[in-house]
């Protein structure tokens with residue numbers, strides 16, 4: 345490294361330079377990038393659910409949920425779905441990127457204390473949920489039973505396999521339920537769509553909070569199932585995605601009604617969403 | 625204090641020594657605020673200029689930071705800080721209030737936008753009361769007074785051969801002090817003035833905030849003729865939305881922000897292709913709701929439309945926000961279609 349100048353920290357729109365220190369292939373189209381500042385720290389200290397702006401200098405910036413934080417790093421799980429993410433997927437360890445954040449509100453980790461938790465993720469939707477799951481395990485005594493229900497198209501599309509198969513099932517009072525839409529690799533797991541499996545598992549709504557993230561169509565059907573099972577809308581928490589540029593409520597584009605998703609979101613309860621204009 | 629009109633040029637020369645002085649000018653047929661001394665003619669009687677002076681604080685394109693890279697490494701990254709002193713001379717009440725609105729957006733709610741705040745700190749505003757109105761003016765219906773801009777640093781009022789000069793802030797006092805050698809004792813009251821267009825905002829914000837209103841047929845009807853040209857957002861003094869883009873040449877580049885428009889479909893289109901505002905109906909709805917309802921709901925500082933009338937005058941298909949306000953006002957209740 346040559347001498348490096350940067351004006352990090354003062355201006356929320358100017359990124360900090362970070363090293364990519366580890367890249368994990370999750371699925372054929374999703375990779376997790378671990379980043380660290382040049383002096384070996386985590387770029388910022390997000391709470392579960394918060395977002396970070398990730399930029400490949402010279403290519404572009406995109407807003408992603410922070411999947412995990414460690415002592416001295418942050419993880420972003422990023423799925424390929426356009427020019428920027430294609431370029432990010434070409435990166436190798438040692439690459440330098442820009443990172444700014446943390447943006448947005450957080451999962452209601454306090455309000456959920458003392459409750460049983462049901463985490464539901466579909467596809468890459470497990471990425472935002474994972475930050476809360478990890479938080480719950482770090483503060484295991486604060487939460488009751490934990491159920492994690494995760495679905496993907498097929499076995500090769502399952503993200504965070506080590507967590508799903510090894511780490512999480514080993515935790516106290518925790519069950520992990522995995523389902524794939526089609527089982528082409530004869531994995532020993534449930535086959536079928538998430539909403540159907542959810543009903544099959546017949547969770548009781550008493551003293552339980554649900555965190556639900558995934559493709560819109562899955563969210564819609566899971567909501568129907570949860571309602572059938574007796575869950576009310578203020579027991580179900582989700583995250584919204586909108587196109588974002590600034591992350592700090594200034595550039596104007598991420599609004600739903602008078603709320604800015606980059607500031608007032610991305611986390612909402614279904615009850616809160618019902619009070620907003622249906623424009624997402 | 626008062627300033628004789630025949631000393632205006634001397635006053636400009638004095639101010640231009642201290643700061644970048646922006647005055648209303650007509651340049652190639654377009655009235656706008658431009659540096660004193662620019663090629664063109666002074667347009668003190670333009671009432672509101674075709675282009676608002678918002679670019680003094682929020683330039684059409686603004687460099688944010690520059691960087692150098694070497695292969696996969698970032699060699700340097702440096703924020704670009706502009707701290708030139710500026711004076712806007714001759715700003716009208718409507719445009720002055722648009723700055724109050726932008727202050728709310730850029731300086732409050734958890735984050736201060738440093739690019740904006742640095743410019744604001746170095747800006748002095750000299751407002752001038754209107755003595756005539758344009759056919760499209762309606763600022764007094766939006767709660768403003770065409771002859772008084774209370775948040776301007778200095779208020780001028782036209783009294784025939786003189787301008788009455790009143791400092792309203794500390795910055796304003798400093799400016800009046802600078803002009804002292806040219807000023808004379810005395811003052812005078814500005815004649816009250818009424819706008820041409822009238823709208824009644826009573827109850828409109830509340831109706832528009834009602835979720836039932838969101839699904840009303842009024843949006844389709846209103847948006848039908850919009851051609852999505854973006855003129856309304858370009859000329860609007862309170863439209864502040866921006867895009868962030870980069871420019872690179874070899875191993876150097878910079879990131880900049882530039883005005884964007886909610887009337888363009890790109891504005892909300894996501895990387896995967898989904899667009900929550902896919903057609904002009906959703907886009908016109910969002911623009912009008914932002915101006916007339918959301919801004920008040922979020923910041924509690926009134927409407928984001930200051931009644932300057934620019935979009936009314938310049939929309940190529942005459943999509944008129946005042947007619948829309950009247951239409952909503954006439955609805956029996958939110959969400960009804962008559």
Ligand code: SF4
Nearest residue numbers: 850851853854856939
């Ligand atoms: S100026 Fe008129 S036609 Fe152009 S985008 Fe605005 S409303 Fe639509």
Ligand code: SF4
Nearest residue numbers: 860929930932933935
């Ligand atoms: S919406 Fe139209 S009338 Fe209102 S401030 Fe903007 S340009 Fe002026």
Ligand code: FES
Nearest residue numbers: 589591595596606
């Ligand atoms: S991303 Fe700019 S306002 Fe939300």
